[in-house]
Amino acid sequence: xxxxxxxxxxxxxxxxxxxxxxxxxxxxxxxxxxxxxxxxxxxxxxxxxxxxxxxxxxxxxxxxxxxxxxxxxxxxxxxxxxxxxxxxxxxxxxxxxxxxxxxxxxxxxxxxxxxxxxxxxxxxxxxxxxxxxxxxxxxxxxxxxxxxxxxxxxxxxxxxxxxx
Amino acid sequence: xxxxxxxxxxxxxxxxxxxxxxxxxxxxxxxxxxxxxxxxxxxxxxxxxxxxxxxxxxxxxxxxxxxxxxxxxxxxxxxxxxxxxxxxxxxxxxxxxxxxxxxxxxxxxxxxxxxxxxxxxxxxxxxxxxxxxxxxxxxxxxxxxxxxxxxxxxxxxxx
Numbered sequence: 001x002x003x004x005x006x007x008x009x010x011x012x013x014x015x016x017x018x019x020x021x022x023x024x025x026x027x028x029x030x031x032x033x034x035x036x037x038x039x040x041x042x043x044x045x046x047x048x049x050x051x052x053x054x055x056x057x058x059x060x061x062x063x064x065x066x067x068x069x070x071x072x073x074x075x076x077x078x079x080x081x082x083x084x085x086x087x088x089x090x091x092x093x094x095x096x097x098x099x100x101x102x103x104x105x106x107x108x109x110x111x112x113x114x115x116x117x118x119x120x121x122x123x124x125x126x127x128x129x130x131x132x133x134x135x136x137x138x139x140x141x142x143x144x145x146x147x148x149x150x151x152x153x154x155x156x157x158x159x160x161x162x163x164x
Numbered sequence: 165x166x167x168x169x170x171x172x173x174x175x176x177x178x179x180x181x182x183x184x185x186x187x188x189x190x191x192x193x194x195x196x197x198x199x200x201x202x203x204x205x206x207x208x209x210x211x212x213x214x215x216x217x218x219x220x221x222x223x224x225x226x227x228x229x230x231x232x233x234x235x236x237x238x239x240x241x242x243x244x245x246x247x248x249x250x251x252x253x254x255x256x257x258x259x260x261x262x263x264x265x266x267x268x269x270x271x272x273x274x275x276x277x278x279x280x281x282x283x284x285x286x287x288x289x290x291x292x293x294x295x296x297x298x299x300x301x302x303x304x305x306x307x308x309x310x311x312x313x314x315x316x317x318x319x320x321x322x323x
Contacts (some may be wrong), residue, residue, distance in 0.1 A: 023188050030195040037202035046213060047226045047321040048288065052314045053304065129298035133291050136300075137222040137319055145225065153315070155301055 049140055054124050054152035073113055073148070074124045075106070076156045077131050077139055084109055086117060101135060103142050110146035123148035126156035215290055215318060216244075222293040224319035230288070233316065234274060236267065236307070238291035238299055245270055253299050262305045271310035286314040 054072075073091075076083040082101060084092040092109050094102060113119070123143050127136055140151055213230040215221055216237050237244040243251045243264060250266040271287075287307045291300060304315060 020185075023192065026192065027188070027195075030192075030199065034195065034198060034202065037199070037206055041202050041205045043205060045321040045323075046215065046221075046230050047224055047319050048228050048230050048316040049224050049226045049319055050228065050314070050316050053308055127297040127301075129296060129301070131297045132293070133295050133297070133300060133317075134222045134293040136297060137224050137293075137317060141225045153304070155297075 049137060049144075051125075051140065051151045051153045054154045072122050072124050072152075073110070073117070073119055074126055075110070075139060075143060077101075077125065077127045077136060078156065079128065079130050082106060082139070084113060086113070101139060103138060106139065107142045107146045110143060110148065114147055121148050122150040122152070124152040124154055126154050128156045128158065213288065213290075213318060219290055220293050221290070222317065222319045223322050224317075225322050226319065227321065230316075230318060233286045233288040234271070234312070235288045235290060236303060238289065238295055238303060240292050240294060243267060243299075243303060253295075256299065256302050262302055263309060264302055264306045267303060267306040268310050271307060271312060285312055286316060287312045288316050288318060290318045 071087040074083075074085045076085060080096060082094040083090060084094070084106075091113055094106055094109070096102070110123070125136065125140055125143065136153070140153075143151055213232075213235070216239070218239055219237065235245065236250075238253075241253055242249045243253065243256070243266075245267070250270060251264045256264060289300070289303065307313075307315070
């Protein structure tokens with residue numbers, strides 16, 4: 001009398017524990033793919049920030065246009081504080097908080113002035129000489145996020161009264 | 165005459181050696197994670213611009229990809245273009261004029277070749293994040309005198 005098959009064969013749980021996968025091809029594939037991908041990996045993405053010279057400095061220097069220049073909101077950056085001006089009128093003064101620019105507050109103020117004065121999307125960033133580029137870029141980002149897409153970069157006079 | 169015990173031990177050690185199998189599961193797990201991460205960061209397009217190694221670029225939230233343009237580099241010490249030093253920042257600070265003669269000459273030299281289309285009136289500035297605006301201002305002034313009015317600053321995209 002022959003024994004039933006489940007008596008002759010091992011139970012499935014035991015049989016499964018004895019299956020040996022050959023992982024060599026998988027390891028070989030990993031060893032080829034990984035160095036290739038490591039060499040091609042882009043860990044930092046580059047971007048660009050666009051700006052131009054203000055119209056009275058850049059393209060407008062030819063003097064062709066006789067129109068009265070349109071007043072633009074200006075963000076004046078100094079190493080110690082920021083000013084928001086519209087023409088000759090000073091709108092806000094923002095000192096540094098813990099030796100850092102208060103970007104969120106600046107963004108909020110720019111959005112408010114844009115709505116109140118019904119301005120288009122142009123703004124001038126005027127920087128003093130000793131402001132570091134990282135701060136200028138961060139503030140230009142702030143202006144862009146406030147809805148000012150066209151940014152002009154110019155110099156802020158050290159002493160407006162003397163015209164320097 | 166060999167002792168019985170010794171022979172038995174050596175043969176059992178041989179048997180253990182031949183049946184030794186390294187546990188690869190954890191290694192394969194690590195490699196799978198690595199593979200997924202690297203495939204995720206893999207870029208097919210590549211970068212149009214390769215920034216200089218001695219520059220620490222500023223960080224920006226902008227999402228515009230770089231495009232080919234006339235490129236000028238401002239490191240902590242020098243103004244450079246095409247791998248050549250055009251001026252030293254220390255010399256620029258001493259000069260009375262805002263114009264950097266070598267930058268102006270170099271850009272005017274390019275004038276005939278690059279002013280074919282409106283888009284090419286653009287200068288890509290690769291500058292170190294720690295430089296002061298005074299250096300950038302002089303470069304921009306020289307570019308403006310040579311006919312370039314639009315600028316882009318190369319930055320590292322903030323995630």
